[in-house]
Amino acid sequence: MRKAVNDVKRCVACGVCALQCPREAIDIYRGCHAAVDIDKCVGCGICEKACPAGSIRVEEVQDGIQ
Template identity: 80%
Template sequence: MKKAANDIKRCVACGVCVLQCPREAIDIYKGCHAVVDVMKCVGCGICERACPTGSIKVAEVQDGIK
């Protein structure tokens, strides 16, 4: 299963990923960086393609995410 993850050191909290996510799985944490809710994320990759800094990556993850 694929899920999105954000590199908070590269993220500029622009909110593009939040607007593009069809599952509303991404929020901006305290104006600092994007946070992905892995329970909502379906790994579609829209956020990864939209991110202007390349901080969001969709990758294969192990089962049993909590």
């Protein structure tokens, strides 16, 4: 199962990924970084392509656990 995973150390909390996500699976957490709801994420990769900081990657996860 593929899901989006955010590297919070690289994230600049710009919100581009959240705006591009068709499933509304990403929110900006306390203005600090993007938070991915893995239950909503379908691993489409749109957020990964949109992220200007390169902090989001779609990766293989086990049973919904990153």
